[in-house]
Amino acid sequence: MTDNSIQQPQSLMVEKQYFTFAQPPNEMVLDSGARLGPITLAYESYGTLNEQKNNAVLVLHACTGDAHVAGHYSDENCSTSKPGWWDNMVGPGKPIDTDRYFVICSNILGSCCGTTGPSSINPETGKPFGCSFPMVTIRDMVRAQKQLIDHLEIKKIMALIGGSVGGMQVLRWCVEYPEMVASAIPLATTTRHSAQAIAFNEVARQAIMTDPDWNNGDYYEGKGPHHGLAVARMIGHVTYLSDESMRNKFGRRLQNRSSVSFDFDVDFEIESYLRHQGTKFVSRFDANSLLYITKAADYFDLESSEGCSLIDEKLSDTTFLVISFSSDWLYPTYQSKTLVSILKKNGCDVSFCEIEAQWGHDAFLLPNPRLNTIIEKFLLRISNEQGI
Amino acid sequence: MTDNSIQQPQSLMVEKQYFTFAQPPNEMVLDSGARLGPITLAYESYGTLNEQKNNAVLVLHACTGDAHVAGHYSDENCSTSKPGWWDNMVGPGKPIDTDRYFVICSNILGSCCGTTGPSSINPETGKPFGCSFPMVTIRDMVRAQKQLIDHLEIKKIMALIGGSVGGMQVLRWCVEYPEMVASAIPLATTTRHSAQAIAFNEVARQAIMTDPDWNNGDYYEGKGPHHGLAVARMIGHVTYLSDESMRNKFGRRLQNRSSVSFDFDVDFEIESYLRHQGTKFVSRFDANSLLYITKAADYFDLESSEGCSLIDEKLSDTTFLVISFSSDWLYPTYQSKTLVSILKKNGCDVSFCEIEAQWGHDAFLLPNPRLNTIIEKFLLRISNEQGI
Numbered sequence: 001m002t003d004n005s006i007q008q009p010q011s012l013m014v015e016k017q018y019f020t021f022a023q024p025p026n027e028m029v030l031d032s033g034a035r036l037g038p039i040t041l042a043y044e045s046y047g048t049l050n051e052q053k054n055n056a057v058l059v060l061h062a063c064t065g066d067a068h069v070a071g072h073y074s075d076e077n078c079s080t081s082k083p084g085w086w087d088n089m090v091g092p093g094k095p096i097d098t099d100r101y102f103v104i105c106s107n108i109l110g111s112c113c114g115t116t117g118p119s120s121i122n123p124e125t126g127k128p129f130g131c132s133f134p135m136v137t138i139r140d141m142v143r144a145q146k147q148l149i150d151h152l153e154i155k156k157i158m159a160l161i162g163g164s165v166g167g168m169q170v171l172r173w174c175v176e177y178p179e180m181v182a183s184a185i186p187l188a189t190t191t192r193h194s195a196q197a198i199a200f201n202e203v204a205r206q207a208i209m210t211d212p213d214w215n216n217g218d219y220y221e222g223k224g225p226h227h228g229l230a231v232a233r234m235i236g237h238v239t240y241l242s243d244e245s246m247r248n249k250f251g252r253r254l255q256n257r258s259s260v261s262f263d264f265d266v267d268f269e270i271e272s273y274l275r276h277q278g279t280k281f282v283s284r285f286d287a288n289s290l291l292y293i294t295k296a297a298d299y300f301d302l303e304s305s306e307g308c309s310l311i312d313e314k315l316s317d318t319t320f321l322v323i324s325f326s327s328d329w330l331y332p333t334y335q336s337k338t339l340v341s342i343l344k345k346n347g348c349d350v351s352f353c354e355i356e357a358q359w360g361h362d363a364f365l366l367p368n369p370r371l372n373t374i375i376e377k378f379l380l381r382i383s384n385e386q387g388i
Numbered sequence: 389m390t391d392n393s394i395q396q397p398q399s400l401m402v403e404k405q406y407f408t409f410a411q412p413p414n415e416m417v418l419d420s421g422a423r424l425g426p427i428t429l430a431y432e433s434y435g436t437l438n439e440q441k442n443n444a445v446l447v448l449h450a451c452t453g454d455a456h457v458a459g460h461y462s463d464e465n466c467s468t469s470k471p472g473w474w475d476n477m478v479g480p481g482k483p484i485d486t487d488r489y490f491v492i493c494s495n496i497l498g499s500c501c502g503t504t505g506p507s508s509i510n511p512e513t514g515k516p517f518g519c520s521f522p523m524v525t526i527r528d529m530v531r532a533q534k535q536l537i538d539h540l541e542i543k544k545i546m547a548l549i550g551g552s553v554g555g556m557q558v559l560r561w562c563v564e565y566p567e568m569v570a571s572a573i574p575l576a577t578t579t580r581h582s583a584q585a586i587a588f589n590e591v592a593r594q595a596i597m598t599d600p601d602w603n604n605g606d607y608y609e610g611k612g613p614h615h616g617l618a619v620a621r622m623i624g625h626v627t628y629l630s631d632e633s634m635r636n637k638f639g640r641r642l643q644n645r646s647s648v649s650f651d652f653d654v655d656f657e658i659e660s661y662l663r664h665q666g667t668k669f670v671s672r673f674d675a676n677s678l679l680y681i682t683k684a685a686d687y688f689d690l691e692s693s694e695g696c697s698l699i700d701e702k703l704s705d706t707t708f709l710v711i712s713f714s715s716d717w718l719y720p721t722y723q724s725k726t727l728v729s730i731l732k733k734n735g736c737d738v739s740f741c742e743i744e745a746q747w748g749h750d751a752f753l754l755p756n757p758r759l760n761t762i763i764e765k766f767l768l769r770i771s772n773e774q775g776i
Binding site: 031032034131134135192193196199202205207209210211212227228230231234235238241242243246247249250252260262263264267268270271274275278291295298301304329332 | 419420421422519522523580581582583584586587588590591593594595597598599600615616618619622623626629630631634635637638639640648650651652655656658659662663666679683686687689692717720
């Protein structure tokens with residue numbers, strides 16, 4: 001791993017940008033049939049769009065991510081000085097090389113990090129939407145992103161990349177706008193949310209919705225469902241790790257004590273870790289947004305009884321790199337293999353790699369030399385093929 | 389599977405019994421150092437103790453189980469007409485054959501199904517203990533069971549059998565009273581609770597303890613933490629199943645609807661199943677008991693830094709049958725294999741079987757011809773060896 005202090009001079013300075021569209025009466029019609037507008041997308045971009053406008057890489061973030069993929073905010077007054085969530089992957093000289101590519105990431109529809117979502121002000125009432133916000137699907141998120149890409153005058157995206165719920169967006173992009181996608185890298189994801197994944201999301205939602213401070217989603221003038229949201233996040237974190245990684249990272253080590261407490265205080269490090277993750281999350285994420293985004297993931301199904309939308313010859317011109325992680329039990333490797341075999345039916349150029357990693361679902365976000373090399377080489381190949 | 393209507397005439401009619409000990413000033417001294425007494429154990433027994441008193445099989449129940457292992461209550465006014473929780477395994481002519489063996493099961497210390505626990509009346513205050521109930525360990529549970537076995541004048545138990553937290557009790561019995569145990573069958577269990585298992589328990593506890601109706605455990609005159617307890621049970625249920633069993637049993641099937649709701653109602657069968665399990669549990673189990681028993685499981689560690697208590701030549705006269713299930717990810721097979729290799733170091737007679745089953749951790753409770761045959765044959769062998 002590189003020393004951050006040495007990287008510092010190369011570090012990207014970035015700014016959050018906003019794009020607003022779907023002004024009434026031209027609201028966006030969602031999958032549910034509801035109309036929503038105006039819609040604002042918060043996004044960031046890194047590097048320079050070339051003259052041919054064919055060097056764009058669109059990064060799709062996961063459930064609770066945001067547009068801040070890489071670098072640091074240039075505005076010193078900005079709320080966070082933290083580097084972006086994929087700073088090990090995106091930046092000058094990094095695998096998604098901002099010296100070569102124009103990298104874009106927008107916060108997903110329904111989220112709470114600058115993009116329109118349940119915590120946004122409903123222009124009709126002057127108050128936050130809460131649960132009057134319409135349900136959004138992964139397809140709705142992608143259709144909103146398409147508006148941004150059109151606005152940037154990009155006709156063809158060199159590469160789409162995203163893990164988890166971001167990977168679902170990658171696949172939905174390929175289905176909706178195949179002619180706009182030169183290549184796609186779905187990571188640690190699935191073609192359809194499994195019963196087990198729905199189960200974990202449903203428990204998380206119930207933790208929030210049975211918190212009396214949730215108040216049917218109308219809590220923005222009150223305390224908000226802090227307890228329920230913290231528990232929901234703790235559940236999430238257990239599914240992001242693995243038996244092996246928890247054993248190696250925490251084992252049965254006690255937290256700052258030499259023997260167990262014989263009460264309900266924190267005894268073990270793993271308990272302290274989970275409580276900390278729960279509390280930290282409450283300060284940065286909106287409970288209603290978690291409800292909406294988990295539901296969008298649960299609805300995601302490209303292999304429904306009406307037929308598999310991924311089986312389409314229009315996808316055959318897109319080059320795919322499918323990546324799974326050996327210890328990911330939320331979106332296990334067999335689900336990526338299903339994706340690969342579907343794509344091959346279209347005659348797609350598909351590469352597949354299961355990366356040995358102990359870190360469970362989280363592995364796609366963590367520094368991993370093998371992952372970096374595979375992505376770097378794939379993007380170089382695609383950019384050469386596209387004459388960039 | 390046999391037809392229950394045909395079995396009916398053979399069905400056991402049973403009664404709950406009670407045994408009280410540790411009368412002050414002779415309270416039981418717990419692992420925590422606290423004193424507790426009097427202690428009442430609710431128990432059931434099936435079959436007849438022979439003259440030699442050497443045909444006893446002690447069944448140890450799991451986390452939220454009770455003493456009602458098999459048969460139906462003879463008292464028509466009894467709260468439940470349901471058969472016992474292991475009725476497919478225990479009864480006349482069944483693998484744990486009540487025509488041959490004297491089968492005993494007692495509700496564990498800290499529970500709420502007749503045995504002393506946090507919902508019991510504290511004789512010093514005349515009110516329920518709540519969280520003033522002292523913390524109990526698996527060893528404390530076993531030491532209480534030992535009092536019952538002494539009371540029944542049984543010097544040597546033919547077989548101990550239990551899954552999950554029941555398996556932990558089996559192992560703790562072997563460590564504490566090896567001379568009293570002819571054979572032991574730990575099922576779907578572990579020698580030490582893993583970080584992942586602690587993590588799920590901690591999330592369940594947080595769901596309860598952050599419910600405002602928990603009120604620091606003092607809720608017996610109020611509503612009680614129904615929401616938190618239901619969420620805790622939902623978390624438990626997800627860990628008892630498996631990815632494969634949920635896919636086969638529920639998949640992405642919708643619950644009584646032809647299309648998704650686009651709101652936060654139940655959409656999928658798996659959601660309905662979990663909500664139902666949560667609600668049902670609230671009506672039968674005490675939230676504080678779940679806190680105490682999960683903590684006892686988390687504390688369970690026979691391989692602590694002070695040395696492995698299972699490595700003891702006193703255990704070498706006990707015959708073991710260790711059973712794991714292929715899809716059990718809460719107590720995976722590798723943990724049973726660790727147990728087997730430890731026992732072999734003592735020179736114990738150990739048989740081990742990993743049963744292929746898709747039902748996850750729950751597999752040990754479900755009818756399974758292979759499981760039945762293995763247990764039946766093992767018990768016959770032991771009873772022959774003991775000259776029964």
